[in-house]
Amino acid sequence: xxPSKPRxxxxxxxxxxxxxxxxxxxxxxxxxxxxxRDMLPTLTLDARDNQGPGPQPLAVLRPRDEAAVARAVGVLxxxxxxxxxxxxxxxxxxxxxxxxxxxxxxxxxxxxxxSVDAGALQVTCGPGLITQTLEExxxxxxxxxxxxxxxxxxxxxxxxxAARGAGQLSSRYGKIEDxxxxxxxxxxxxxILTTGSMDRAGGTPDWTPLFVGSEGTLGVITSIRLRVHPxxxxxVLRGIRLPSLDSGIATFREVLQSxxxxxxxxxxxxxxxxxxxxxxxxxxxxxxVPGAGSPLSGGARPLPxxxxxxxxxxDGSTSSTPRLLGSVVSPGTVADAVVSRFRRRTHRSVDTxxxxxxxxxxxxxxxxAHLLKPENLPxxxxxxxxxxxxxxxxxxxxxxxxxxxxxxxxxxxxxxxAAVVQAAHRLGGTDLGPGPGERWFRTRYHVSFKLPKVxxxxxFADTMETAAPWSQVRGLYDAVRRAVAPHVLVMAHLSHAYxxxxxxxxxxxGYGANIxxxxxxxxxxxxxALEAVLAAGGTITxxxxxxxxxxxxxxxxxxxxxRLYEAARRALDSRHCMNVGKLFPDxxxxxxxPAPAVDSLALRLAPGEDGRADVGMGWRGVDLAAELALRGHxxxxxxxxxxxxxxxxxxxxxxxxxxTAVHGAWEHPLLAVEGRxxxxxxxxxxxxxxxxxxxxxxxxxxAGATLPTQPVLATLRTLNPPQLxxxxxxxxxxxxxxPALAHSLRGAPRPLAGMLYPGSDPNGFRSVVQDEQxxxxxGIVYLCxxxxxxxxxxxxxxxxxxxxxxxxxxxxxAALAWWEDHWGQxxxxxxxxxxxTGPLQDAREIGRCTAVVPWGRAMLLxxxxxxxxxxxxxxxxxxxxxxxxxxxxQWRFVSSxxxxxxxxxxxxxxRETLQSFGGRIAHIHFNSVDAxxxxxxxxxxxxLSTADADGADVDRLGSALRATLEGALG
Ligand SMILES: Cc1cc2nc3c(=O)[nH]c(=O)nc-3n(C[C@H](O)[C@H](O)[C@H](O)COP(=O)(O)OP(=O)(O)OC[C@H]3O[C@@H](n4cnc5c(N)ncnc54)[C@H](O)[C@@H]3O)c2cc1C
Numbered sequence: 001x002x003p004s005k006p007r008x009x010x011x012x013x014x015x016x017x018x019x020x021x022x023x024x025x026x027x028x029x030x031x032x033x034x035x036x037r038d039m040l041p042t043l044t045l046d047a048r049d050n051q052g053p054g055p056q057p058l059a060v061l062r063p064r065d066e067a068a069v070a071r072a073v074g075v076l077x078x079x080x081x082x083x084x085x086x087x088x089x090x091x092x093x094x095x096x097x098x099x100x101x102x103x104x105x106x107x108x109x110x111x112x113x114x115s116v117d118a119g120a121l122q123v124t125c126g127p128g129l130i131t132q133t134l135e136e137x138x139x140x141x142x143x144x145x146x147x148x149x150x151x152x153x154x155x156x157x158x159x160x161x162a163a164r165g166a167g168q169l170s171s172r173y174g175k176i177e178d179x180x181x182x183x184x185x186x187x188x189x190x191x192i193l194t195t196g197s198m199d200r201a202g203g204t205p206d207w208t209p210l211f212v213g214s215e216g217t218l219g220v221i222t223s224i225r226l227r228v229h230p231x232x233x234x235x236v237l238r239g240i241r242l243p244s245l246d247s248g249i250a251t252f253r254e255v256l257q258s259x260x261x262x263x264x265x266x267x268x269x270x271x272x273x274x275x276x277x278x279x280x281x282x283x284x285x286x287x288x289v290p291g292a293g294s295p296l297s298g299g300a301r302p303l304p305x306x307x308x309x310x311x312x313x314x315d316g317s318t319s320s321t322p323r324l325l326g327s328v329v330s331p332g333t334v335a336d337a338v339v340s341r342f343r344r345r346t347h348r349s350v351d352t353x354x355x356x357x358x359x360x361x362x363x364x365x366x367x368x369a370h371l372l373k374p375e376n377l378p379x380x381x382x383x384x385x386x387x388x389x390x391x392x393x394x395x396x397x398x399x400x401x402x403x404x405x406x407x408x409x410x411x412x413x414x415x416x417x418a419a420v421v422q423a424a425h426r427l428g429g430t431d432l433g434p435g436p437g438e439r440w441f442r443t444r445y446h447v448s449f450k451l452p453k454v455x456x457x458x459x460f461a462d463t464m465e466t467a468a469p470w471s472q473v474r475g476l477y478d479a480v481r482r483a484v485a486p487h488v489l490v491m492a493h494l495s496h497a498y499x500x501x502x503x504x505x506x507x508x509x510g511y512g513a514n515i516x517x518x519x520x521x522x523x524x525x526x527x528x529a530l531e532a533v534l535a536a537g538g539t540i541t542x543x544x545x546x547x548x549x550x551x552x553x554x555x556x557x558x559x560x561x562x563r564l565y566e567a568a569r570r571a572l573d574s575r576h577c578m579n580v581g582k583l584f585p586d587x588x589x590x591x592x593x594p595a596p597a598v599d600s601l602a603l604r605l606a607p608g609e610d611g612r613a614d615v616g617m618g619w620r621g622v623d624l625a626a627e628l629a630l631r632g633h634x635x636x637x638x639x640x641x642x643x644x645x646x647x648x649x650x651x652x653x654x655x656x657x658x659x660t661a662v663h664g665a666w667e668h669p670l671l672a673v674e675g676r677x678x679x680x681x682x683x684x685x686x687x688x689x690x691x692x693x694x695x696x697x698x699x700x701x702x703a704g705a706t707l708p709t710q711p712v713l714a715t716l717r718t719l720n721p722p723q724l725x726x727x728x729x730x731x732x733x734x735x736x737x738x739p740a741l742a743h744s745l746r747g748a749p750r751p752l753a754g755m756l757y758p759g760s761d762p763n764g765f766r767s768v769v770q771d772e773q774x775x776x777x778x779g780i781v782y783l784c785x786x787x788x789x790x791x792x793x794x795x796x797x798x799x800x801x802x803x804x805x806x807x808x809x810x811x812x813x814a815a816l817a818w819w820e821d822h823w824g825q826x827x828x829x830x831x832x833x834x835x836x837t838g839p840l841q842d843a844r845e846i847g848r849c850t851a852v853v854p855w856g857r858a859m860l861l862x863x864x865x866x867x868x869x870x871x872x873x874x875x876x877x878x879x880x881x882x883x884x885x886x887x888x889x890q891w892r893f894v895s896s897x898x899x900x901x902x903x904x905x906x907x908x909x910x911r912e913t914l915q916s917f918g919g920r921i922a923h924i925h926f927n928s929v930d931a932x933x934x935x936x937x938x939x940x941x942x943x944l945s946t947a948d949a950d951g952a953d954v955d956r957l958g959s960a961l962r963a964t965l966e967g968a969l970g
Contacts, residue, residue: 006079009058012076012081015078016076019068019071020068024061025060026062027059037054038090038097039092040549041462042519043094048456057098057101057103058103059103060104061105061106063110065110066222069220070192073186073188073220074188080575081103081577082102082579083105083188083577084096084097084098084102084103084105084579085105085578087108087127088159091163091544093544093545093548094548094549095162095215095545095579097547102577102580107156107221107222110128110222111128112223113134116138116141119918121228121854121885122181122228124225125223125224126224127162128158129157130156131149131153132153135292136292138228143228143230144292145173145226146169146179147165147176148292149166152445153445158224161176161183161211161221162212163215163545166465166543168495169263170496170498171256171264171265171497172263174665177209177665178227180226181197181660181662181664182208182661185211185222187218187220187573188575189572190960193953193956198223201952202919202921204654204703205656205702205954206656207954209696211695213693213696215545215546215582215694216582217583218573229746230746232407232408232409233409233410234289234290234407235405235406236405236413237417238421238431238433239402239432239433239434239435240430240431241399242402242424243399243427245270245474247428248267248400248402249267251423251427252267252497253497254423256502257499257788260420260791263405263406263407264405264441265497266493266495267401267493269491269493270400272492272507273401275491276436276440287434383459383510386510390481408747418792459509460522463507464508464526464533464544465503465506465542466480467538467687467690468504468537469689470611472536472537473494476533479532480504481506484508484525487524487525487528488510490507492504496690504538534557540691541692546582546692555584555585558693559682559683560591560677560683561683561684562588563683564683564697564965565697566964566968567961567964567965568695571957571960572957583694594680594681595676595681597680600618603616605718608632608720611717611720612715613718615713617646617711618646620643621643621644622831622833625826625827626830634719634721636718638650638669639880640890641655642655648711651670651702654921655922659888661852663886664885671715672714673685673701673713675709675712676710677709685698703958707962722752724787726812726818727799727815728780729807729808730807731806732806736806737781738862738879739859740801741802742858745798747884748794748801749795749798751783751785751794752785753819753880755782756887761780762818765780765782766821767840768876782815782819782822783795821838825837842892844896847924849890849914850890850891850921850922851888853886853920857919858889860917864913864917865877865891865910868906868910872897873894874895875891876891876892877890888922907924910924
């Protein structure tokens with residue numbers, strides 16, 4: 001660890017003033033005191049108990065732009081002083097606290113916001129913008145980011161990215177890592193780096209995932225590019241009562257895996273249910289509206305409730321006279337024994353509504369009522385024996401409250417919500433009407449701010465968020481409750497659900513008789529909880545990050561992958577100044593045991609409910625799709641390049657990076673990578689689903705042979721075989737068809753696959769290389785939707801929009817023929833199908849190119865590349881994989897010249913044009929390319945020297961990583 005104090009502090013401060021300006025260097029005692037801490041509860045306990053002051057920074061810097069940040073980082077690294085990036089200090093793990101001294105860089109002045117790039121549905125902003133401000137400004141322009149952490153008023157967007165946070169609507173919009181498409185980062189050793197969509201040259205791999213979640217330990221984020229969405233028209237909410245937590249988990253999984261994207265998915269466990277139903281801090285108001293709007297502004301009409309019951313009595317509650325549990329039942333007493341016996345005897349009768357049910361529920365509710373008002377609670381009594389309190393809580397009926405919400409056009413949101421309610425109904429759920437959901441919405445930011453009240457009463461409260469694949473969620477819940485029950489009162493809810501799993505958010509409330517006892521109890525609780533999480537297969541954090549709180553458990557979660565992190569840190573920060581002491585313990589453990597070799601044709605299917613498969617690099621895409629289909633798993637279409645090559649080829653190609661730079665990680669079927677380094681040491685890119693335990697190592701698996709981190713398994717998302725619905729429409733003009741398709745997909749359910757090609761022949765999808773005589777005017781659109789039984793037809797909304805834009809529906813036969821050719825036949829028959837499906841072989845073909853492009857540039861690019869390659873080389877382009885933010889365009893090039901080579905000027909212009917239009921090249925290959933003519937002057941249309949190319953950032957980082965990895969792995 002470097003010295004936390006510079007040898008010559010005055011000299012350092014002088015240099016800092018030169019670097020960022022006099023006014024931006026704050027050394028006042030009060031300021032340094034204020035920046036001592038973030039929201040880590042132990043630091044709050046210290047403040048409450050007048051412990052400290054702990055370490056405080058030497059200075060607080062407030063740079064106004066990226067150049068000033070870069071200069072400051074340069075000075076501090078020269079002096080070997082710890083650098084602590086600081087967003088808004090709302091982190092709850094100590095990540096922004098200068099616990100090891102050093103200088104804090106407060107980034108709030110980097111709050112620029114560019115106007116939304118409507119064609120790409122992306123926006124670029126500074127890290128210092130407060131998340132609520134960002135959302136409000138996007139709403140004013142008609143967009144939403146979709147990131148709503150409970151700390152929205154006090155968290156910066158840079159802090160959210162650095163700690164890999166999640167918002168309340170993550171089931172629809174994803175976590176922050178799903179939103180970020182590119183970054184600019186200031187690093188001590190490599191200066192300013194651009195990644196992903198911010199790297200204009202489209203260099204690969206995309207290193208964005210390495211910085212998201214790095215918690216300021218690899219560099220300072222100075223600019224962020226994020227996906228945005230059109231602000232939906234309506235948000236409709238519902239409360240549902242489910243008979244048990246298990247039925248709630250099953251409902252959520254079924255809904256998420258059906259392809260529906262509700263924005264709110266919350267299930268409360270029995271105690272949290274009871275608390276949620278009792279909350280009294282809602283003074284009512286208008287119905288909710290999407291976006292950041294005030295809860296009091298007007299909004300969508302509530303959905304009429306079927307079987308709705310009054311939310312106030314939905315759980316059977318009645319008015320009560322509070323009595324104290326702790327004062328009635330003391331540990332080890334006769335009363336304790338009586339309660340235990342009572343519990344054994346009556347547990348079944350309560351859940352099944354037996355004769356004692358009403359009486360017991362009332363008794364419990366009377367006692368538990370105090371939990372709602374911690375400020376009035378004699379905590380020493382209530383929490384004297386947490387094990388007993390938890391056992392008593394177990395007496396509560398097992399039923400759970402779920403809050404679900406859907407967004408979109410009003411009709412569509414209502415239809416989707418009805419489908420969610422139906423799914424719950426099939427598993428025993430009862431519709432409670434809009435009341436509980438709307439009440440949650442109005443008070444959605446209140447709960448976190450109740451925790452300090454517990455602190456004032458001498459206790460502590462903290463929250464732990466973990467996540468696991470669906471098959472392990474229930475086990476994880478039980479394991480953590482069991483582990484912490486002797487120490488603290490525990491309750492939980494599930495609030496971030498994805499296709500492959502979901503998160504559990506535990507709340508702990510504890511009490512110690514004095515400062516020391518409280519601290520010991522706090523530590524014991526966390527140790528027990530995190531041990532249980534790891535043993536149950538969960539991640540130690542889903543969205544709060546690691547900081548200092550969880551760092552001692554990081555090596556257990558990361559294993560040998562820690563060495564990838566260390567290589568990155570040495571490459572970026574060789575003097576080890578960035579946020580010292582955070583994320584990982586100082587000591588790097590010795591390598592673990594060698595991992596067994598993995599067969600290149602390995603195929604490991606996760607339990608059916610987890611919706612994923614681990615596949616070896618040697619699988620040919622087409623055979624993999626067929627093998628999975630044989631085993632009852634449907635691989636979502638990944639395009640012709642995937643079918644024709646191996647998984648290894650696909651991973652190495654820039655396809656993955658191109659996709660994420662335009663669409664973000666959310667839509668990508670690649671969930672994780674496992675690899676080997678140093679012979680047989682295993683690394684995994686991260687725990688599923690969406691761990692926030694440090695960075696993701698995914699780019700190490702997609703960097704190909706440039707790094708010694710060979711990938712051996714790719715984890716791909718799979719679906720339960722859905723009901724397929726292929727549809728086709730024809731348009732008179734290509735210029736109408738392209739924007740119509742883009743528009744129809746905004747906020748709509750995602751199609752499994754799609755294609756749009758020029759022409760008017762419904763069977764022309766195989767002869768996409770056009771003859772000159774062919775009509776080029778029209779456009780044919782094919783889409784395929786997966787529609788599970790019992791869920792609304794996602795296709796209807798899209799078809800309606802396409803028809804309104806002038807599309808005429810084609811017959812089912814044509815649509816089916818396209819689907820069979822595109823994916824269906826290959827997924828059934830494997831390699832054998834390749835010869836008879838896909839674009840016809842053309843003897844004149846000299847090359848292919850695939851690029852991912854934002855919608856706003858798609859039409860222009862289709863035409864531009866055709867024009868550009870005019871002459872002996874001719875291009876035919878068509879659209880594939882249409883998604884909300886953009887699409888993939890494929891081009892095939894034919895040449896009328898004998899020998900079929902093309903000029904390097906053409907390939908160069910192709911690259912330049914794609915880049916300047918915001919396209920990202922996923923694949924480019926020409927059979928043979930003529931050398932550039934001698935004496936050609938640099939200028940428009942000529943090849944730039946490598947030194948001039950923007951791709952240099954990726955190359956610089958790549959070579960630095962290669963050097964540190966080779967050094968470390970020997
Ligand atoms: C009441 C309350 C509710 C919360 N609810 C949620 C929630 O719903 N979801 C959620 O995800 N989190 C939640 N949190 C936790 C916290 O708000 C998040 O971790 C948030 O992302 C932190 O943002 P910040 O700007 O305050 O970052 P800080 O606390 O300032 O910093 C967090 C980490 O990021 C680093 N960092 C900050 N800015 C940069 C930068 N520009 N470059 C590099 N590193 C940087 C810091 O060094 C630190 O390691 C909650 C916290 C509180 C107090």
